[in-house]
Amino acid sequence: MTRSDLTHDPADRMANFAANLRLLCDRQGSISQICRKLGINRQQFNKYLSGRHMPSSGNTRLIANFFGLGPDILFSEHERFRALVDGNFFDVLDHLRRAPQVARFLDTVAVSTKIDMGEYVGCYDRYQYSSIYARKILRSAFCIFQSGDFLNHYYVERFPSYDDPSRTEYIFKYHGFTFPVEDRVFTIDFETVQRNEFTFGIFSTVQRSAKRFMFGIVSGVAATMFRQPFSTRAVLHYRRPGLLSRAELQATTTLDMNDASIPREAREYLGESPDMIKPV
Template identity: 60%
Template sequence: MEHLGKDGSALAANLRTLCDRHGSVAAVCRKINVNRQQFNKYLSGAHIPSATNLRIIANYFGLSVAILFTDPDEFRTLVDGNFFHAMATARQLPEFSRFVSSMIVENNADHNDIVGVYDRYQFSSIYKGFVLKSAFCIYRNKEFLQHYYVERFPSFDDPSKIEYVFKYYGFCFPVADRLFTADFEGIQSNEMTFGVYARVKRNSKKFMFGIASGVAANVFRQPYSTKVALHYRGPGLLCREHLKALTVMDRNDPAIPREALQYLGDGSDMIQMS
């Protein structure tokens, strides 16, 4: 066994988070067939699991080994946002399994050039004429590239308060220098959205420009199609700092990257069904 360093401390904290949300530690140990005394050492930060036990633990919780070592604050954001549970539920659906069966990332490419956190900009369908800034994250989980993103809309009456929150989670499929996405809204659970993006290679900043379309399962949210700009901010998962910055912005706000605003235009080409 290796003694824990910084990454091992993160592992210990994340294991405690998972066990808190999965019942008793004893039940987890029985399920994964790991000695309780040894598992307590993992939870306390005294030891790090062997490579074999890491895979067993990761498989039990439906995660990749790499995600177990992520920053604890970022990890809790994923757990509290129910992203792990939602993706585990989706994987159990036979229709979903058939959908992704031919889309598995089978090559050895790490796709490190696209995984990480992005600012996501698009014109808002709720605040007409304003730009919605959301937080978007791509990460690798076993044989899949997955993503999730969060939208927050301030109240019309009191902008300091949040009126709406939407959380989307899904899969990414890099094909022929394009990134295809399919995701599901996890709070109202009534919308699917799809996107296709291309990276901008002529700029030193990292952008992906594309189009997203969404259709809700009821008449209260209109189907839409709109341009989307993704601005890469760095590696890792979403954390509280990213989520605090989510809002709706005037299109003349200088905080919006010039490249993103040029791509988005004035929003007049946003397609909505009336």
């Protein structure tokens, strides 16, 4: 989440907050139960939901903590917020963060205050050779955003049908954590549609004129014989600040190896043959 995503107009902020809060509550269940857990009067909470009243900074923090996200995210533009929560992301991350093993791990890798997290947040095109469609380059939509003391990310993959390329055959959604360490960026995430795959990545940043790339290697391990473990080169191409838009999600697909829409730097790094490491 960056400040460019946040409007300074009070009416827009109130409208965004109300719409985003309604979306979260619709996915959470009983509003009465939410109010009881928050300790906020139901009548007052209804004013937040209807956009008639802006909560105090204290109540904003209570609500944000309840849903497991940073307060600023609640005021983001609604369509981008919807794209972020698509796939029940916050519920999954909340359960993950509560796991004792994960809590111990996060205690050791919390983002240092010396790191400029704004250097990494924003939307990226992600390119890699597909582990499903031979000799195809997969373009997915990838987003890094800040939540509290951590950087999180999410990305979406779409695979068109072989028989009808206008139709989507598979959709995969991944959510996880991003850790900048010593000029490297480490990622760990899990797939939230089939809930059977973890992927791990390590990237190095490259700055060239107005474009920014991160080049690295990604590995994936799934709990099914139909999706074998793999390791491959991957490229992150920075596009803009903010959260993913619907248009960017719809642009995810598989591409021919020489497709002109793939940046030259990405094609050169990925190479002319699918350098995919898979089990024999």
